[in-house]
Amino acid sequence: MISDTSLDDYVAVTARLQGFALDDERLARVQAVFRRNAGIAQFVMTFDPGETAEPAPQFRP
Amino acid sequence: MSAPHRTALTIAAAVARGETTASAEVEAALARIAASDGVINAFTAVTADRARHEAALVDQRRVRGDRLPPLAGVPFAVKNLFDVAGLSTLAGSRLHERRLPAERDAVLVARMQAAGAVLVGALNMDAYAYGFTTENTGYGPARNPHDTARSAGGSSGGSAAAVAAGLVPITLGSDTNGSIRVPSSLCGIFGLKPTYGRLSRTGSFPFVASLDHLGPFATDVADLAACYDAMQGPDPADPACAQRPVESARSALRRDAGHPLRVARLGGYFDHWASPEARAVSMRAAEALGAHRTIELPEVERARAAAFVISAAEGGALHRETLQRDYDGFEPHNRDRFLAGALTPANWYLQAQKVRAWFAEQVRAVFADVDVLVAPATPVAATLLGEEWIELGGERLPLRPSLGLFTQPISCIGLPVTAVPIASPGLPLGVQLIAAPWREDLCLRAALQLERAGVARCVIAGG
Amino acid sequence: MELNLPHVVEELTHAFARYEAALTSNDVAVLDELFWNNPLTLRYGITENLYGYDAIASFRSARSPAGLARTTRNTVITTYGADFATANTEFLRPPGTRIGRQSQTWVRMPEGWRVVAAHVSYMDVPAA
Numbered sequence: 001m002i003s004d005t006s007l008d009d010y011v012a013v014t015a016r017l018q019g020f021a022l023d024d025e026r027l028a029r030v031q032a033v034f035r036r037n038a039g040i041a042q043f044v045m046t047f048d049p050g051e052t053a054e055p056a057p058q059f060r061p
Numbered sequence: 062m063s064a065p066h067r068t069a070l071t072i073a074a075a076v077a078r079g080e081t082t083a084s085a086e087v088e089a090a091l092a093r094i095a096a097s098d099g100v101i102n103a104f105t106a107v108t109a110d111r112a113r114h115e116a117a118l119v120d121q122r123r124v125r126g127d128r129l130p131p132l133a134g135v136p137f138a139v140k141n142l143f144d145v146a147g148l149s150t151l152a153g154s155r156l157h158e159r160r161l162p163a164e165r166d167a168v169l170v171a172r173m174q175a176a177g178a179v180l181v182g183a184l185n186m187d188a189y190a191y192g193f194t195t196e197n198t199g200y201g202p203a204r205n206p207h208d209t210a211r212s213a214g215g216s217s218g219g220s221a222a223a224v225a226a227g228l229v230p231i232t233l234g235s236d237t238n239g240s241i242r243v244p245s246s247l248c249g250i251f252g253l254k255p256t257y258g259r260l261s262r263t264g265s266f267p268f269v270a271s272l273d274h275l276g277p278f279a280t281d282v283a284d285l286a287a288c289y290d291a292m293q294g295p296d297p298a299d300p301a302c303a304q305r306p307v308e309s310a311r312s313a314l315r316r317d318a319g320h321p322l323r324v325a326r327l328g329g330y331f332d333h334w335a336s337p338e339a340r341a342v343s344m345r346a347a348e349a350l351g352a353h354r355t356i357e358l359p360e361v362e363r364a365r366a367a368a369f370v371i372s373a374a375e376g377g378a379l380h381r382e383t384l385q386r387d388y389d390g391f392e393p394h395n396r397d398r399f400l401a402g403a404l405t406p407a408n409w410y411l412q413a414q415k416v417r418a419w420f421a422e423q424v425r426a427v428f429a430d431v432d433v434l435v436a437p438a439t440p441v442a443a444t445l446l447g448e449e450w451i452e453l454g455g456e457r458l459p460l461r462p463s464l465g466l467f468t469q470p471i472s473c474i475g476l477p478v479t480a481v482p483i484a485s486p487g488l489p490l491g492v493q494l495i496a497a498p499w500r501e502d503l504c505l506r507a508a509l510q511l512e513r514a515g516v517a518r519c520v521i522a523g524g
Numbered sequence: 525m526e527l528n529l530p531h532v533v534e535e536l537t538h539a540f541a542r543y544e545a546a547l548t549s550n551d552v553a554v555l556d557e558l559f560w561n562n563p564l565t566l567r568y569g570i571t572e573n574l575y576g577y578d579a580i581a582s583f584r585s586a587r588s589p590a591g592l593a594r595t596t597r598n599t600v601i602t603t604y605g606a607d608f609a610t611a612n613t614e615f616l617r618p619p620g621t622r623i624g625r626q627s628q629t630w631v632r633m634p635e636g637w638r639v640v641a642a643h644v645s646y647m648d649v650p651a652a
Contacts, residue, residue: 014404033401041409042595043366043618049419329590
């Protein structure tokens with residue numbers, strides 16, 4: 001269970017880490033988008049696809 | 062504009078018989094574009110010089126008595142994420158105007174040219190393909206020819222509008238989560254999203270490498286099959302291309318059916334989020350194809366969510382540097398979505414790929430005793446430009462992402478789909494005819510069956 | 525009376541998780557097990573008010589298994605002494621955007637923890 005404030009903190013920290021310079025207004029918009037994304041992502045994370053699903057896209061040398 | 066609409070194959074046949082010339086066809090297309098595109102805004106570039114030059118070459122070949130290729134003299138246009146020699150590949154972004162022009166055509170554009178088709182221009186799209194309405198701040202919206210206050214759909218809105226307005230009979234677009242099927246439905250035309258990896262992506266600007274498909278739009282099934290065949294074939298330069306030999310769709314359509322198609326309608330999720338009109342066209346198509354049962358796929362919402370996470374992560378990563386350097390110049394409609402996507406935790410992305418693999422396996426089992434699945438292509442018909450919200454399934458949802466509700470779970474697992482316009486009063490509305498991987502022949506055969514029954518019909522606006 | 529005794533919270537968390545798993549997979553046997561088999565038990569659902577265990581069990585057996593998947597957030601479990609607890613959670617059901625709420629009152633019966641009253645509804649969001 002992730003609270004909205006820790007999602008917002010994550011966005012602020014990660015955006016900086018990734019080299020984005022965001023003013024307060026831009027940051028707030030991105031945080032709003034990310035909170036929505038997190039709801040959708042949680043829907044993916046709470047599902048157990050079992051062992052048959054390949055763990056990562058296959059690399060062919 | 063006063064002449065009745067002719068299909069690509071009709072034009073090609075007339076050119077081959079000497080009843081018309083490629084040059085005359087190109088001039089007519091250029092005139093139609095000049096007359097109508099000011100309102101529709103499908104085109105971002107008109108390649109008149111190139112088109113006239115190529116048309117003249119076709120005419121010379123004809124005069125020489127050469128055997129002409131199948132689409133000789135047919136004007137066509139391509140979404141502006143395809144490389145066109147001499148043009149900067151815009152991918153819907155004003156920022157790309159400063160990029161060096163492409164040195165050569167995209168592979169699919171070159172193959173269409175090799176088939177004799179004549180390129181007349183590049184077409185409008187949602188910036189960087191992240192959108193379902195072609196509301197492009199930099200280039201203006203692509204308007205629906207059936208009602209210019211409404212969206213042509215996206216992200217290949219220009220491609221669909223150009224065909225629906227009768228400007229050219231065939232165009233090319235791309236589809237990652239629905240960008241061929243959504244505009245086909247809203248504009249009332251045919252579209253084909255082949256199997257993931259079927260057609261080469263070399264020389265096209267990407268969006269989501271794991272999900273991008275390229276494909277044609279047309280006004281009938283025969284044209285769709287002809288374009289698809291012209292573009293098929295391996296391409297060692299594209300690592301995502303499956304390198305399969307050409308499997309002629311036109312031959313498959315001409316062959317005797319053998320057994321009748323086993324068809325089922327998709328219910329559950331595909332009914333819950335559909336408007337009554339969308340549910341009705343799905344039922345009409347299913348009934349006309351002799352479908353007796355309704356199937357509910359498991360965890361469709363989960364597959365859609367997985368495609369969403371994959372798109373956000375890969376799209377965000379692709380544009381990370383541009384967003385760092387030039388946030389202000391980036392399309393306002395999607396820059397925050399791309400930026401948020403670039404922050405996606407790795408576990409979300411990896412889990413989404415696993416869910417995708419799981420869902421693909423579930424659906425593969427369904428195709429053991431079904432040839433074609435029927436579902437609506439969009440939950441509703443074309444909406445007004447600028448619309449933000451929609452009522453679906455008893456809930457208020459954000460409109461733009463919701464247009465892809467029915468397309469996104471299907472392209473998530475790369476199944477071939479023919480988008481087919483179903484004859485109905487009022488605004489156009491289409492269905493998806495979905496087949497197992499590599500069975501484009503089956504979904505095209507189903508489309509042809511609907512066309513012959515008069516259930517599928519493309520109406521050219523103003524024609 | 526002691527709030528949130530650790531072993532009681534642990535038992536309730538386990539029971540709540542069992543209920544959630546059963547709900548999203550429509551495991552009717554477990555859903556029937558976890559509600560108190562008594563005419564006083566009640567459940568206000570999204571579209572139905574059910575009074576008594578029999579009405580609730582009927583509802584469970586008739587319910588379509590499709591579209592039940594959801595995610596929970598901001599789950600709050602509070603235990604009062606050793607035999608009584610409340611469990612409240614928000615939930616989302618993508619692609620829908622409505623926020624759902626579920627409230628449950630749990631009592632430790634001789635046969636185990638049981639839900640004696642429950643309420644599920646969606647929050648009305650003012651138009652943005």
